[in-house]
Amino acid sequence: MAAFELIEHKIQDFEQIQHTLAQWRAQGDVVVFTNGCFDILHYGHLHYLAQARDLGQRLVVGLNSAASVRRLKGPSRPINDEETRTHLLAALEVVDAVVVFEDDTPLELIRIAAPDILVKGGDWKPEQIVGADLVLARGGKVQSLPFVAGYSTTNIEQKIIQGAQAGFTQ
Numbered sequence: 001m002a003a004f005e006l007i008e009h010k011i012q013d014f015e016q017i018q019h020t021l022a023q024w025r026a027q028g029d030v031v032v033f034t035n036g037c038f039d040i041l042h043y044g045h046l047h048y049l050a051q052a053r054d055l056g057q058r059l060v061v062g063l064n065s066a067a068s069v070r071r072l073k074g075p076s077r078p079i080n081d082e083e084t085r086t087h088l089l090a091a092l093e094v095v096d097a098v099v100v101f102e103d104d105t106p107l108e109l110i111r112i113a114a115p116d117i118l119v120k121g122g123d124w125k126p127e128q129i130v131g132a133d134l135v136l137a138r139g140g141k142v143q144s145l146p147f148v149a150g151y152s153t154t155n156i157e158q159k160i161i162q163g164a165q166a167g168f169t170q
Contacts, residue, residue, distance in 0.1 A: 035120075036062075039069065053094040107134075114134075122144070129144065
């Protein structure tokens with residue numbers, strides 16, 4: 001399989017991920033799930049995703065659709081379109097599958113994926129993480145991983161705006 005085909009193979013819908021998860025589970029793989037907008041991929045994202053992947057053998061990333069990002073972050077977001085965000089995540093070696101979801105939360109995807117470990121970043125307490133109750137009820141684990149300070153899409157967006165404004169005043 002060519003390199004780009006390998007990337008596209010990781011991008012799955014709700015039906016495809018169920019089949020993929022069944023194969024992984026048959027092999028005894030521990031499945032980790034996380035989700036987010038991943039609008040402008042940066043070092044903080046890479047660090048977080050690598051930490052999440054280290055918790056198991058497979059990492060599934062639920063990606064907010066463009067419409068979902070707009071509802072959550074405002075009309076100027078996402079900065080990168082859905083196809084770009086999906087393919088960038090799928091190109092990462094630490095990511096085994098990417099599934100786009102339309103809702104504001106990944107609850108239905110978590111229900112379908114039934115991960116062994118559910119992970120979020122930042123200051124989320126495990127009991128506050130969407131889907132934690134489902135994962136814990138199945139005997140799984142829920143973890144909150146720390147963000148890398150100073151890295152966020154919002155910070156990058158602000159730097160771009162400030163740079164553009166500085167350029168207009170010169």
